[in-house]
Amino acid sequence: MLTRAPIGPSDDLDRPAGPAALIGAGVGVGLTVLLADAFHWTRYDLPPTGTARRIGEQVFGAWVLPFEVLSILLLAALVGAIVLSRPDLGARPGPAAAAVPAEPVPDPSTESDAVSARLERIAARQASAQARMRQAAAEERATAAAAERAAAAQPAEAATSTITADPVDQARKGRAHDVIFGAHERRARVGDDMPDESRTMEGTATERPTPQRRPTTRRPAIEGTIEGEVVEDRPALPSGKNDSRNDGEKAGGEDA
Amino acid sequence: MHVVIPYVIASLLFALGVYGVLRRRNAILVLMAVELMLNAVNLIFVAADATIRSTLVGVQPEAWAHPLPEARAGQVFALFTIVLAAAEVGVGLAIVLQYYRLRRDIAIDQVSLDEDGQVTT
Numbered sequence: 001m002l003t004r005a006p007i008g009p010s011d012d013l014d015r016p017a018g019p020a021a022l023i024g025a026g027v028g029v030g031l032t033v034l035l036a037d038a039f040h041w042t043r044y045d046l047p048p049t050g051t052a053r054r055i056g057e058q059v060f061g062a063w064v065l066p067f068e069v070l071s072i073l074l075l076a077a078l079v080g081a082i083v084l085s086r087p088d089l090g091a092r093p094g095p096a097a098a099a100v101p102a103e104p105v106p107d108p109s110t111e112s113d114a115v116s117a118r119l120e121r122i123a124a125r126q127a128s129a130q131a132r133m134r135q136a137a138a139e140e141r142a143t144a145a146a147a148e149r150a151a152a153a154q155p156a157e158a159a160t161s162t163i164t165a166d167p168v169d170q171a172r173k174g175r176a177h178d179v180i181f182g183a184h185e186r187r188a189r190v191g192d193d194m195p196d197e198s199r200t201m202e203g204t205a206t207e208r209p210t211p212q213r214r215p216t217t218r219r220p221a222i223e224g225t226i227e228g229e230v231v232e233d234r235p236a237l238p239s240g241k242n243d244s245r246n247d248g249e250k251a252g253g254e255d256a
Numbered sequence: 257m258h259v260v261i262p263y264v265i266a267s268l269l270f271a272l273g274v275y276g277v278l279r280r281r282n283a284i285l286v287l288m289a290v291e292l293m294l295n296a297v298n299l300i301f302v303a304a305d306a307t308i309r310s311t312l313v314g315v316q317p318e319a320w321a322h323p324l325p326e327a328r329a330g331q332v333f334a335l336f337t338i339v340l341a342a343a344e345v346g347v348g349l350a351i352v353l354q355y356y357r358l359r360r361d362i363a364i365d366q367v368s369l370d371e372d373g374q375v376t377t
Contacts, residue, residue: 028271
């Protein structure tokens, strides 16, 4: 209402300036002449500066009854403003207001170039996020299949690994563990020492700053290798997610 | 200092307020112009308090009031006027808001008091 009002003269906000200026100038000149004629060029010395003590004594002394009446008036104005402005208490839009068309729905085709470019960027980012999720799911499935095949082909090699239990089960547990505790364990900590040695923290630490190297180490695991790589792959999975997200964002930026 | 200076300033403020009320169509800007006129009246109150000698010196005060320590009460009047302006602008803005909800418009020369809400003139 007010914030979109243009500053300065405008046809749809102002009425014609002629009569208003005439009446305003008439009032101004009339009052000025009247008061100047009343006082002429009388000089006077300024009274001593008023203090809050004097005001307070007057308000709570001689003018205490108008003060109280004003407080009641303020209360009435407050209640009236609340009743008028609350939509569930005051007047409701009648049938005349129903005929008033609602706010027009913004059409995307009429937006400016900057807004449309931003909308396209957002759409591309969402599409890349969906593709990223789909790829992550496919990789997970491929990893599980490779682990099953490796376990079926060479069950004896599972004993040589650092994890002695069933590799498929361990890999699944490890993935779940990474999903749950990955962010907690990958946080920066003072004196970086890991009590669990099966978790190769340096692998993630070296892989995270260099996301370009990651697909070359990742793809053999997808195409099916022995399960030792699966065990190696397990701590790198959350960082792999991070890297894939960064790659996805880069890809989204390229798409946009 | 000349006595006439604050009065002339106040009369010019009042004329500016009259001009704004007559010129603007936006109801909020009209309310602002009314506030300008109220400020001119406040300035008149304070200036008269400082410059005009009171003639109420010998008046006996009412029973409910304390005796006036001095007859100058223009500042208290200005204070009361400020309170009245606050109440007025609160109710006025509420009315403007409600009217905007009803008609989606706050141009005050489109306001009609008819039942159907159509402008007849």
